[in-house]
Amino acid sequence: xxxxxxxxxxxxxWVAIPVLCVLWAVRLWRLGLAAQYPLLAAFLIGGxxxxxxxxxxxxxxxxxxxxxxxxxxxxxLISSTxxxxxxxxxxxxLVESYAGLRKLGQMVLYASLGVASAIVLGSLFLDPxxxxxxxxxxxxxxxxxxxxxxxxxxxxxxxxxxVFHLIPPRNVLxxxxxxxxxxxxxxxxxxxxxxLGWNFRGSRVLISSALYFVCLLxxxxxxxxxxxxxxxxxxxxxxxxxxxxxxxxxxxxxxxALLNVFRI
Amino acid sequence: xxxLWFLIGFLVLAVAGLGLxxxxxxxxxxxxRRAAPAELAEAAPRRSYGxxxxxxxxxxxxxxxxQRGWRPMMATRLRLERRAVLSLYLRQVRAEFRQHYRAAAxxxxxxxxxxxxxxxxxxxxxxxxxxxxxxxxxLFVFVRTDxxxxxxxxxxxxxxxxxxxxxxxxxxxxxxxx
Numbered sequence: 441x442x443x444x445x446x447x448x449x450x451x452x453x454w455v456a457i458p459v460l461c462v463l464w465a466v467r468l469w470r471l472g473l474a475a476q477y478p479l480l481a482a483f484l485i486g487g488x489x490x491x492x493x494x495x496x497x498x499x500x501x502x503x504x505x506x507x508x509x510x511x512x513x514x515x516x517l518i519s520s521t522x523x524x525x526x527x528x529x530x531x532x533x534l535v536e537s538y539a540g541l542r543k544l545g546q547m548v549l550y551a552s553l554g555v556a557s558a559i560v561l562g563s564l565f566l567d568p569x570x571x572x573x574x575x576x577x578x579x580x581x582x583x584x585x586x587x588x589x590x591x592x593x594x595x596x597x598x599x600x601x602x603v604f605h606l607i608p609p610r611n612v613l614x615x616x617x618x619x620x621x622x623x624x625x626x627x628x629x630x631x632x633x634x635x636l637g638w639n640f641r642g643s644r645v646l647i648s649s650a651l652y653f654v655c656l657l658x659x660x661x662x663x664x665x666x667x668x669x670x671x672x673x674x675x676x677x678x679x680x681x682x683x684x685x686x687x688x689x690x691x692x693x694x695x696x697a698l699l700n701v702f703r704i
Numbered sequence: 705x706x707x708l709w710f711l712i713g714f715l716v717l718a719v720a721g722l723g724l725x726x727x728x729x730x731x732x733x734x735x736x737r738r739a740a741p742a743e744l745a746e747a748a749p750r751r752s753y754g755x756x757x758x759x760x761x762x763x764x765x766x767x768x769x770x771q772r773g774w775r776p777m778m779a780t781r782l783r784l785e786r787r788a789v790l791s792l793y794l795r796q797v798r799a800e801f802r803q804h805y806r807a808a809a810x811x812x813x814x815x816x817x818x819x820x821x822x823x824x825x826x827x828x829x830x831x832x833x834x835x836x837x838x839x840x841x842x843l844f845v846f847v848r849t850d851x852x853x854x855x856x857x858x859x860x861x862x863x864x865x866x867x868x869x870x871x872x873x874x875x876x877x878x879x880x881x882x
Contacts, residue, residue, distance in 0.1 A: 544822065588711075591718050598725035603825065605805070607733050613726065620722040624715060631711040 446642065453649035454495045460656040461488035464663065471665045473611070479529035480615070483522040490515045513579050520586045524553075526619060527593050533612045534601055545600055552596030556589040584630035590623040610667035614659060622655040756793040757851040759786045760844040787839055790847070794835065797858060801828055804861050820864065828857045 465484040468474045474481050494508075494515055501507045531549055535542045598616060601608060608616075626648060633644045765779055805825060835850040 588714065591715075595718060595721045595725070598722065598729070602725050602728045603822075605732055606729075608729060610733070613729055613733070616722075616729075617726055620726075624718050624722065627711075627718075628715050631708070631715070635708050 446646065450646060450649065453646075453653055454491075456653055457649065457656065458488040458491045458495075460653065460660055461485070461491070464656060464660040467660060467663060471663070473663070473665070473668065476533070476668070477529055477611075479525040479532075483526045483529075486518065486522045490519055516579065516583060516586075520590075523586075523590055523619070523623070524593075526615070527590065527597065530612055530615050530619070531597055533615075534597065534606060534608050538604070538606060541604055541606075545597075548596055548600045549593065552593050553589060556592030556596075557585070559592075561585065580630070580633065584627065584633075587623050587627035587630055591620075591627050594620045594623055609669070611663055614662050614667065618655045618659045622651060625651040753793065753797065753851075753855055756790065756797075756855075757848050759790050759793075760847045783842075783844065790839060794832070797854060798832065801858050801861060804858075821861070824857055824861050824864075828854065828861070831857060 461484045465474075465481050465488070468477055468481050468484070494511065497505075497508050497511055528549075531545060535545045594616065598620070600606075629644050629647050629651070633641070760783070765782070768774060768778060768782065805821065831850060831854045835847065835854060838844070838846045838850060
């Protein structure tokens with residue numbers, strides 16, 4: 441891919457990402473879901489503002505200007521906080537109907553965040569390739585750690601929902617899928633960046649932008665009012681599969697035979 | 705390089721975990737999980753697991769050995785067949801446990817209940833794994849005790865489930881009255 445194509449694609453993402461953020465936020469408001477997803481709305485509006493400010497600064501002041509050098513880590517910090525808030529939102533919606541699990545869920549959420557941060561920070565200091573001497577070097581490693589930690593939190597929340605057989609609204613499943621893919625993708629890209637060096641920078645920016653764009657597009661298109669409706673099922677244990685009935689009948693026969701033999 | 709492999713391993717596991725977790729949640733959403741309180745109450749006392757604990761009772765083998773025409777091959781065959789039967793019982797016990805757990809665990813409105821249900825979930829699956837391991841290794845002498853412990857956990861969950869679903873209508877009535 442030549443430099444012109446690369447710049448054109450990058451310019452497209454620079455414009456498309458904040459537009460999609462705003463579109464999703466507007467869609468939330470139009471569907472009447474903004475009150476149920478306030479933290480998601482904050483993430484989208486905050487993300488759009490940060491992105492637009494970053495693009496403007498990059499073009500007006502330049503990538504090596506003092507202003508941009510300071511803006512970037514601060515914007516990343518805010519962006520990471522907003523990402524965590526989205527996970528908090530997912531958690532709130534997940535346990536909304538299950539008051540008894542809220543405290544346990546909170547423990548899982550914060551414990552997973554603590555453990556993930558500890559493991560990632562531990563790996564950071566054990567890694568001989570890590571450059572902690574310069575601010576960009578430190579921040580690149582920090583970015584990787586943040587996305588790994590967010591991935592771990594997504595997995596912990598997902599595991600929590602699976603273990604407790606919670607039935608989340610479809611919109612929450614969409615958030616799990618969209619942000620799960622985004623965090624895993626970002627963690628992979630940052631891990632590769634860490635090992636492939638500065639030559640990977642151009643590709644990293646493009647891949648990260650494309651990933652962000654796809655996830656935002658997925659969320660904007662699939663979020664719906666209908667996705668909030670709860671599933672009602674009258675079939676107990678039907679999720680276990682059709683074999684259960686066969687096994688139960690066969691066991692009943694054996695049980696009867698054994699009861700006759702043992703005379704219980 | 706070790707860190708790179710660690711990161712790649714974590715990411716592969718993360719992708720697999722995300723895929724499996726989402727698939728599981730979609731599956732539960734599609735098929736449903738909740739049993740109605742009445743159905744749950746009916747399901748509780750329906751099956752006797754008494755014979756399960758006696759499948760590897762030594763007296764059966766002693767009786768067989770005392771019979772004419774006894775051959776050592778018979779003992780092996782008996783154990784294999786009983787192991788297959790035990791496996792069926794275990795599947796049924798697990799299905800029943802899951803059914804009660806699905807219905808009862810998220811209904812609990814106190815965190816104490818949720819924590820207790822989670823504890824029983826872990827204990828049940830730990831005992832289940834131990835029992836399976838004993839069967840796999842041919843350590844049938846432990847089966848009786850293992851089965852007893854497993855059924856005790858199932859009974860405790862059944863009791864809790866009954867309590868939970870019993871409290872649910874009362875709470876709903878109170879809320880409606882208010």
